[in-house]
Amino acid sequence: MSWFVEGIHPEIRQSIRRDQVLFEGKTDFQQVEIFANDLLGRVLVLDDAVQITEHDEEIYSESITHVPLLSHPDPKSVLIIGAGDGTVLREVLKHKTVQQVTMVELDGVLVQVCRDHLATLLDGAYDDPRLNFIIGDGAEYLSSSQNQYDIIIIDSTDPDDNSTSLFTDNFYQSCKGRLAEGGVMVAQAGCPSYQPSILKHMHERMLSLFGFGGFYHAAIPTYVGGLHAFAWASDRSDLSKLAEQDDPGFRKAEFPTRYYSDRMHKASFYLEPAKA
Structure with missing residues (x-):
């Protein structure tokens, strides 16, 4: 021990x-x-x-996945960048509307390690025929691809040597260019209390490119510091307005969840981050 x-x-x-x-x-x-x-x-x-x-991974994986997908009327194509542990992929595949998921992860060894040691969490996600799995750099893939996606999920580590390319103006422009009409982009944005610079960066560099954008939040015990933030952006859909409506402007989940619910979806937009 x-x-x-x-x-x-x-x-x-x-x-x-x-x-x-x-x-x-x-x-x-x-x-x-x-x-x-x-x-x-x-x-x-x-x-x-x-x-x-294992104790609370569903709070993160369900938050970054179901809020954007259920805010879209009919998401068929999804791009995931990062998320090598496979839990976000598992949640995306619960959506019956989704016909194809492209997942780009830099570290193929990490994926295999997680498949070997976290298999009970993955529910066979990597074996789903809808998955197009690519080992490579997410930023390079976006800059060279011409595919369009209804949803783009960026599940990167906090800015470091391996993920710096996912926090640049060129990367955000590439994401915008690869979103289909009405598409939604979501990215993890760190802890507002201890990492306000990440939120400031995304507000100035990512959200400014889109017609609508903002943050929603979840309290994840594993991540010390209180709330964890997710940045969202779209040129057509205002996710925060959809969440405010008395009759929710987002679709209901037609599958079992452990954390996500209609109430949680609404509440995640009401939680305010700590002031920098």
């Missing part, structure tokens, strides 16, 4: 007990660790930063 320590902020750290180490190794891109904790279940760590735990 040992303790994993994550430096969330220069002045803040969290510790999680390693009850059993299941995998530890380095890929071409990052250090990967999966360990078990009696309370949190299996924990995925990339470059000393916790990504998901």
Whole structure:
């Protein structure tokens, strides 16, 4: 038994007990660790930063997925960039309207490690015939592709050496160019309390390109700091207005969820981030 320590902020750290180490190794891109904790279940760590735990991964995966997809009247094509653990893919595939999912993940070794050690979370997602899985750089794929998508989900790590290209003006312009008419883009935007610079960056660089845009939030215990933010943008749909309507302007989920609900969808737009 040992303790994993994550430096969330220069002045803040969290510790999680390693009850059993299941995998530890380095890929071409990052250090990967999966360990078990009696309370949190299996924990995925990339470059000393916790990504998901079995205990609450559904809060993140269902929030980043179902809010945009159910805000679209008929999403058929979805692009996921990142999300190598497979939980976001699992949630996207629950939507019967979706005919094809293209997923671009830089680290193919990470995907295999997650398939080996987090299989109980994935529900066979990587074997779904609707999936077009590409190992490569998401920014390069977008700049070279001519495909159009109803939904684009950016599930990147926080800005680092491997994800810098996903936080540039060119990348956001490419996303805008690849969205079909009425399409919606969503990206994880960090913790408003401890990472306000990420929200500021996305507000100035990503949201400014679209007719509508903003943030919605979820409280995820694994991510210390309170709320976690998701940035959304669209040239046609105002997701926040759809959520405000008494008769919801978004579709109802026709599949089981553990966290997502109509009430949660509405509430996620009402939660205000901490002031920078």
